[in-house]
Amino acid sequence: MELKTIRFPKVLATSDDGEEPQETATNPQETDIHFIPEPIVEEILYRVPAKTVLYFKTVCKTWLSIVDDPFFAKKPFSRAPICPLLIFTDKPTKRIMHLVEGQTVSDLDPRIGHNLTSRTEFLELGTCPWSTGRFLPVNSNAISCEGIVCWASNTCTTCGGNHIFICNPITGEHFTFRTLSKDQEYTDYVFIGIGFCRACKRFKILRMSRKDSTWWPEVLTVAFKSRWRRVGSGTIRLDFAQEITEVVYVNGAIYWRYIGDSPIFTFHFERFRFHGILIERFAPKKLISLGVLDNSLCVSMFSPGDGHVELWAVEISGDNELRCNKLYNVETDTTRLEHSGVLGSRGRYKAIKYLECGGILMHYWKETFLAYDPVTKTERIFRVLEHSSARSCLPLQVVPHVPSLVKLNDALSLGYP
Amino acid sequence: MVTTDEKGPLTAKKKSVIIRSCDGDEFLVSESAAVLSTSLKKILEEKEDRLIHLSDIDNKTLAMVIAYLSTHADDGLSDDLKRSFDQEFVSGKEFDVLKYLVLATDTLQVTCLCYTVAKKMADIMKNKLVEWVRREFDIQNDYTPEAEAEIRRLDAWAWDDRQLEDD
Numbered sequence: 001m002e003l004k005t006i007r008f009p010k011v012l013a014t015s016d017d018g019e020e021p022q023e024t025a026t027n028p029q030e031t032d033i034h035f036i037p038e039p040i041v042e043e044i045l046y047r048v049p050a051k052t053v054l055y056f057k058t059v060c061k062t063w064l065s066i067v068d069d070p071f072f073a074k075k076p077f078s079r080a081p082i083c084p085l086l087i088f089t090d091k092p093t094k095r096i097m098h099l100v101e102g103q104t105v106s107d108l109d110p111r112i113g114h115n116l117t118s119r120t121e122f123l124e125l126g127t128c129p130w131s132t133g134r135f136l137p138v139n140s141n142a143i144s145c146e147g148i149v150c151w152a153s154n155t156c157t158t159c160g161g162n163h164i165f166i167c168n169p170i171t172g173e174h175f176t177f178r179t180l181s182k183d184q185e186y187t188d189y190v191f192i193g194i195g196f197c198r199a200c201k202r203f204k205i206l207r208m209s210r211k212d213s214t215w216w217p218e219v220l221t222v223a224f225k226s227r228w229r230r231v232g233s234g235t236i237r238l239d240f241a242q243e244i245t246e247v248v249y250v251n252g253a254i255y256w257r258y259i260g261d262s263p264i265f266t267f268h269f270e271r272f273r274f275h276g277i278l279i280e281r282f283a284p285k286k287l288i289s290l291g292v293l294d295n296s297l298c299v300s301m302f303s304p305g306d307g308h309v310e311l312w313a314v315e316i317s318g319d320n321e322l323r324c325n326k327l328y329n330v331e332t333d334t335t336r337l338e339h340s341g342v343l344g345s346r347g348r349y350k351a352i353k354y355l356e357c358g359g360i361l362m363h364y365w366k367e368t369f370l371a372y373d374p375v376t377k378t379e380r381i382f383r384v385l386e387h388s389s390a391r392s393c394l395p396l397q398v399v400p401h402v403p404s405l406v407k408l409n410d411a412l413s414l415g416y417p
Numbered sequence: 418m419v420t421t422d423e424k425g426p427l428t429a430k431k432k433s434v435i436i437r438s439c440d441g442d443e444f445l446v447s448e449s450a451a452v453l454s455t456s457l458k459k460i461l462e463e464k465e466d467r468l469i470h471l472s473d474i475d476n477k478t479l480a481m482v483i484a485y486l487s488t489h490a491d492d493g494l495s496d497d498l499k500r501s502f503d504q505e506f507v508s509g510k511e512f513d514v515l516k517y518l519v520l521a522t523d524t525l526q527v528t529c530l531c532y533t534v535a536k537k538m539a540d541i542m543k544n545k546l547v548e549w550v551r552r553e554f555d556i557q558n559d560y561t562p563e564a565e566a567e568i569r570r571l572d573a574w575a576w577d578d579r580q581l582e583d584d
């Protein structure tokens with residue numbers, strides 16, 4: 001019988017030809033059977049947290065070149081698809097971000113596991129060279145989309161322009177750009193949202209600015225020499241009298257609410273449409289928070305009389321039909337304590353993601369998160385930041401974020417200003 | 418029972434292959450399991466060989482890969498069961514064992530096993546020191562101390578409050 005032999009390709013290559021790059025020459029071990037070929041190293045690195053990937057750049061030059069490759073950078077980390085990003089606002093112009101990576105409770109809870117939290121800071125000072133230091137109020141809700149975080153920065157009283165701040169918290173890259181629309185010179189309130197349009201493979205920015213109680217929704221496709229275009233057919237009531245809160249980007253659309261109001265509003269970046277979502281179940285007395293679960297919007301509802309929290313998947317289909325599915329009834333010691341008044345009703349129960357064991361990770365309150373197991377109906381509450389007591393008093397937003405090493409230039413195809 | 422002179426998919430399934438490890442041990446594997454490996458499938462398509470010699474995969478590793486292939490070729494098992502088998506398969510294994518496994522999956526081109534093992538390796542590596550990684554992967558540090566410090570400086574935040582292991 002004839003024998004068929006398969007050998008490791010790498011072993012053949014090093015023994016047959018001497019034209020291997022210098023790494024091989026300096027590393028005699030590479031001919032060893034222990035040597036792991038680059039494509040496998042890549043597969044492994046896709047699966048470690050972003051923080052670890054950056055740390056491993058110093059292993060050797062080959063690993064650095066793997067991590068720095070734009071193709072590697074464009075691929076999100078499959079190990080931690082979505083992570084909570086905690087954004088503290090220190091001064092109006094300073095943001096402190098903590099990314100909490102991990103797929104199990106032991107990854108996330110610093111008391112028992114390893115700390116996979118990374119921290120980065122952004123300063124927006126000096127965004128406008130004509131600034132006199134006075135800024136008009138903006139809606140600075142941060143929004144995360146495909147690894148990029150964006151918010152409306154200062155509106156400068158002197159030049160009247162809006163500033164949009166875009167960053168990648170993993171690489172620390174950031175830039176600010178100033179915009180001024182043709183129709184208006186001056187706005188008294190601005191809200192910025194970012195989304196990704198799969199059809200044209202570009203990021204789009206939604207700007208809603210208010211001037212004399214009139215709203216101007218405009219969209220900019222992030223590309224060279226693109227312009228702001230007015231959107232909104234006026235078919236729905238765009239009565240944005242109140243401040244916008246809880247902005248979240250999911251699957252091609254952004255969703256938000258107004259403070260003290262229960263309807264959810266959405267703008268779809270591919271269909272270019274606004275929608276208002278008002279469901280009977282979303283009674284006004286209910287507290288609502290918007291989160292993400294399994295790539296769709298997850299609405300958490302809690303009313304003081306209930307003793308439980310309901311998680312709903314909400315989606316608007318291509319033919320503009322509203323689809324709501326009740327996912328879970330979260331009933332735990334905490335919800336019961338809140339119901340009975342022992343605990344103040346402070347829980348937001350904002351869904352972030354499914355954990356590896358099947359539990360749901362929710363943002364509960366401040367730096368406190370809640371992991372709920374719907375099968376055993378048990379909960380686990382933990383603080384993700386150990387030594388941040390000094391920051392507890394700062395305003396905090398928790399944003400579901402997909403860590404990525406993508407370079408802003410590659411992602412936005414936009415030259416730096 | 419399927420008779421020998423009957424020709425059809427059922428008889429094809431019954432066929433088996435002998436795979437020999439580098440230590441000389443032979444394993445009898447059903448063809449339906451062997452073809453889950455792209456490399457073995459190619460060999461079997463080329464020639465009707467019934468004995469395949471793998472000169473770079475040792476006994477222990479080959480036995481594990483074959484157990485994996487046989488489980489995944491079993492139509493009687495649900496996807497859920499296969500998934501939990503995958504979890505069980507890699508849990509508790511030493512990093513060294515995983516290295517041999519991942520190399521074997523590369524040679525045999527068993528993509529899904531490669532991903533499972535890569536994920537387990539990533540899980541082990543996430544809290545390890547650079548020195549540990551260099552040791553385990555047999556990599557020599559080809560940076561000058563200055564170049565290494567520069568890279569660390571650029572990604573300074575990734576070094577904050579890391580509690581790392583070197584075991």
